[in-house]
Amino acid sequence: MARNPLTLVPNIITIARIAAIIPIVWLVISGDTTLRMIALVLYIAAAASDWLDGYLARAWNQYSPLGRMLDPIADKLLVGILIAALAWDGSFSALDMVPVSAILFREFFISGLREFLGNAKVVLNVTWLAKWKTTIQLVALAVVLLERAVPALGIVSDLLLWLAGILTLWTGFEYLRASWPHLVDEPK
Structure with a gap:
């Protein structure tokens, strides 16, 4: 019986990276420098998770079609939506x-x-x-x-x-x- 791809740790990390985009953007557009630094910490964690989910997928042999589809989308969403927020805030x-x-x-x-x-x-x-x-x-x-x-x-x-x-x-x-x-x- 195949494992549910939503229970694979690399996929959970990828989904968390996608979910992190919302608070990152909210913190960036708040205009507050302290909140922006919190956004930076969250962003660095999200960016680093791109390496981590790939490493774990290889190390634990936890590949799935869902992961292969979501991983590059997560990267593009993180970059693209952050670019939009940074353009919006000047x-x-x-x-x-x-x-x-x-x-x-x-x-x-x-x-x-x-x-x-x-x-x-x-x-x-x-x-x-x-x-x-x-x-x-x-x-x-x-x-x-x-x-x-x-x-x-x-x-x-x-x-x-x-x-x-x-x-x-x-x-x-x-x-x-x-x-x-x-x-x-x-x-x-």
């Missing part, structure tokens, strides 16, 4: 919106591409560079969160955002290039 400058827009564009585009290719039974495997892209995105947003309390981090957050934006576009291009034959050839 944490991004007009120039910051360039890499931020690149990040959002790529995440939506590649998700749609994966869905399309999934219908054709084509799998785009996650690359190591894409894993680093996610890590840099998560770190960049943590530094943006911290910047209100430590304004001297402004240049660091800008550099990390641009690095995240560049890596995000690069990995998006790599996925598009890998999928191109499946997009231009008619099925036989």
Whole structure:
């Protein structure tokens, strides 16, 4: 008898990461620096849980289709919704919106591409560079969160955002290039 995927620890961690988005955003948009620092702590825990759930899934052999589906969605929700909250509260400058827009564009585009290719039974495997892209995105947003309390981090957050934006576009291009034959050839 198969185990209920909702009882697998890696899936519970992934679902908790998704659930953490709501209090993180509420704390960020409150406008209070102390609450923002609490949001930062919750965000770091949520971001670290991305590594933890994958590690536990491998170590305990607790894989499931639900986990494979939810894990990348949790990452995209955490990044995308936090970007929206940070844009809303004025944490991004007009120039910051360039890499931020690149990040959002790529995440939506590649998700749609994966869905399309999934219908054709084509799998785009996650690359190591894409894993680093996610890590840099998560770190960049943590530094943006911290910047209100430590304004001297402004240049660091800008550099990390641009690095995240560049890596995000690069990995998006790599996925598009890998999928191109499946997009231009008619099925036989």
